[in-house]
Amino acid sequence: MERVFKMSFAGLYPMYIQKANKKGRTQEEVDTILYWLTGYNEKTMQKQMEKKVSLETFFDEAPKLNPNVHLITGVVCGCRVEEIEHPLMQKIRYMDKLIDELAKGKAMEKILRK
Incomplete structure (x- = not known):
């Protein structure tokens, strides 16, 4: 887990963009x-x-975690995001889950839990 926490966000971000682009989604949607x-x-x-x-x-310096994050459910990397006990790992998996939903073609309105 520690290794994941120490990963650079700047290193992960282009991978999210690439994943989205491969499925016809945009950097603007990722952002x-x-x-x-x-x-x-x-x-x-x-x-x-x-x-x-x-x-x-x-995540420590994030201005404000969205109050609707509890609506993000499902499996990422074999783990149910709503059951992850470590708060930081759960936030990272929320982020992964949202990008996965984008890459799978889900509508932005649903991804943003509107």
Whole structure:
């Protein structure tokens, strides 16, 4: 787990973009999801990438986790996201789950739990 927490968000971000692009989705959609989840905006998220912060720092410094994260359910990497006990790992898996839903063609309205 520690290894995952120390991963750089700037290193993970292009992988999310690539995953979305392969399925015909856009960087803008990925950004919208990340902003919704964390409360960052374009400028603040860019600063975090420039500083090459870890996922741990990325979530620790996130302006505001969306109050509807409890609506994110399902399986990522063989784990049910709603049952993950470690708070940071759960946030990381929420992020993974949302990007997976985007890549699977789910409508943005459903991804953002509207």
